[in-house]
Amino acid sequence: MRPLRMTTPTDTTIEIVRSFDAPRPLVWRAHTEPALVKRWLTGPSGHTMPECEIDLRIGGTYRYVWEWPDGRMSATGRFREIETENRLLLTEIFDVFPDNETLVEQLFTERDGQTFVTMNLHYDSKATRDGVLKSPMDEGLEASYRSLDALVSGTV
Amino acid sequence: MHSLDTIFHALSDPTRRAILARLAEGEATVDQIREPFSMSQPSISRHLKVLERAGLISTRVDGTSRPRRIEPAALTPIEDWLDRYRMIWQENYTRLDDVLNDLKQEDDTP
Numbered sequence: 001m002r003p004l005r006m007t008t009p010t011d012t013t014i015e016i017v018r019s020f021d022a023p024r025p026l027v028w029r030a031h032t033e034p035a036l037v038k039r040w041l042t043g044p045s046g047h048t049m050p051e052c053e054i055d056l057r058i059g060g061t062y063r064y065v066w067e068w069p070d071g072r073m074s075a076t077g078r079f080r081e082i083e084t085e086n087r088l089l090l091t092e093i094f095d096v097f098p099d100n101e102t103l104v105e106q107l108f109t110e111r112d113g114q115t116f117v118t119m120n121l122h123y124d125s126k127a128t129r130d131g132v133l134k135s136p137m138d139e140g141l142e143a144s145y146r147s148l149d150a151l152v153s154g155t156v
Numbered sequence: 157m158h159s160l161d162t163i164f165h166a167l168s169d170p171t172r173r174a175i176l177a178r179l180a181e182g183e184a185t186v187d188q189i190r191e192p193f194s195m196s197q198p199s200i201s202r203h204l205k206v207l208e209r210a211g212l213i214s215t216r217v218d219g220t221s222r223p224r225r226i227e228p229a230a231l232t233p234i235e236d237w238l239d240r241y242r243m244i245w246q247e248n249y250t251r252l253d254d255v256l257n258d259l260k261q262e263d264d265t266p
Binding site: 001002004006014016018020021022026027029030036039040041042043044045 | 238241242243244245246247248249250251252253254255256257259260263
């Protein structure tokens, strides 16, 4: 398995970076063509994505629906910025947290035949207020991780 | 089990994180915890109360002294949350590897 790097570069951001052994145009297609997205963005094992609609233009919306044996969840959002094969900026709202909008930036860069996908999830204070990560988290996950580091190094 | 909210709230303050870092070195009394901070005992006590409510520290009674100590297990909900998130993306991206391999083969087929 290729390594996935998950960090918290700012107080309200989660960054996920992963490289793929494929040229950038293919990685872009796999992120933007519904038939392809349905095959991999299925979430935890046992989940499927029966519905996937992507209207890839600025202001266009997308909709993902996940299903698992005893449940169903959807995410919708709107494309704010599109630089073909290079960058996507979109909003993301899960139906289970309707007041909780996340801003997602995806960067696609190619180096030595590898394509790096960098995904930044920005939680703003309003968006996080009613969701899983609520407003008291203003110092964010980075702080929590720093604390974790301190704790782990100090107590093991 | 304490909620993520309570724990994140407790960790959202730099003083409280510093207190935790201090306690990570070993248990300490309120006076010992207070030492590096230019802060009154009541405000330190308030911070300690928040940490204790979140389950991050506990108090031991030792005669007249009441040393605080860290409860590392209290951070488990945060670790679980992040681990779960990381795992989902690892699984998604492993499937994406397969999709990309298929696409590459299609491209190679004349």
